[in-house]
Amino acid sequence: MPTDEPAAVPCPGGLYVVATPIGNLEDITVRALRILKTVALIAAEDTRHTARLLAHYHIRTPLISCHEHNEQQRTDVLIEKIRAGMAVALVSDAGTPSVSDPGYRLVRATIAAGLDVFPVPGVSAAITALSAAGLPTDMFTFVGFAPKKKGRRDALLQSLAGEPRTLIFYESPHRIIDFLADLQRAMGDRQAVLAREMTKLHEEFVRGTLSQLAASLKQRSEIKGECTLLVGGAPSAESIGMGDLADRLREALADPDARLSGVAKEVARKYQLPRKTVYELALKVRHEMRQGEEKR
Structure with missing residues (x-):
């Protein structure tokens, strides 16, 4: 069997928004691997994290950081490189860039400059959780991370209390119990599903009402892994004149x-x-x- 791989064809100039695994390294498309291998530069949320993914697939493309603290400064630099004909891939630590991750400013600026943006789809934590949650999937609302400040968070949850669609939130493990309590106060004790460590060794789906989820988590000595929380939509309203x-x-x-x-x-x-x-x-x-x- 031949061992030499055919020479990769360079990507046309532009910004490639590449989805990467949220846990299991096998959850990446063949196209995404080809793009990451053949672009001139990869803009990564955390270069150390992305370097481990690239090493796993023997990809040696140069990396440059592009995260929430330097995205505005990096955008001008990257736009000039793309304008000069360079192909640049944008990746986040996990999942699809610019979906509750850095990348929005760069994508918007690339479009404003009249340059090409190419989506390279793949994993998204929100869709992954929704597919296995068992809650209605015909209509849903992705919220992402709620504000950390209590006043703004409570106002957001109150505004969503009447939303009939399944709600999808992201939350950190050390805030998830308090967040469940905030949701219950704003929306009542609805059915919900907590997805944790998806696609990893300790993947877990906790199902029940908001109060049942909170009671289950309070029994644990610690909670690990980023959490994706799905909450059932509001029941049909009783019409009234x-x-x-x-x-x-x-x-x-x-x-x-x-x-x-x-x-x-x-x-x-x-x-x-x-x-x-x-x-x-x-x-x-x-x-x-x-x-x-x-x-x-």
């Missing part, structure tokens, strides 16, 4: 211990209506109730 809605608010506000903001929040969640709309109607209903009491 404005007149009936006012009646529901009036009934709830008749309780002397009821707080207007709390009533508006619960009614808005039940009927999947904008909280501001329900709150304004609740104010009007309470005003009418007080006027009625004064006339007695």
Whole structure:
């Protein structure tokens, strides 16, 4: 059998957005390997991490770093190289670049410069988890990492509470338990699936309600691996007219211990209506109730 490989044909100039494995090194396409071998330069989120992948496949293409802290500076340099006819591959540490990973600025700048961008598809943690989660796949919303600051995170989760599609989040292992609690407060105790260490030796899918997932994780001494969390969409809303809605608010506000903001929040969640709309109607209903009491 011949041992000499045929000479690789150089890639045309442009930016090649190359998906790489999220764990198992076999999860890479034949095309991606050819591209990584024949481009002139590989822009990597972490050159040390990518070097291990290249070494596994005996690829010797030069590397340059391009991560969230230097992407803006690197973009100008890489654009000039592509403009000069060079083929540059963009890779992240795992999965598809620019999907919750660096690369968006470089891709956008390449397009703005009138240069070619070539997608080289492959693994994505979100799609990998969705395919095996057992939650509805006909419609889904990819959210990625929620904001770390509590106020912004809570606001985001509240805005997604009425979303009927399956929600896909990324989260770090040391924040996942708190995040599950935040989700339950915002959306109720829905069905969810936690995918951890996908395609690796200790791959795991934890299924159940948000509270069950949290209880399971709290029993562990530590949680390892990046987490992909899928949450079931909001149940179908019970339709209601404005007149009936006012009646529901009036009934709830008749309780002397009821707080207007709390009533508006619960009614808005039940009927999947904008909280501001329900709150304004609740104010009007309470005003009418007080006027009625004064006339007695």
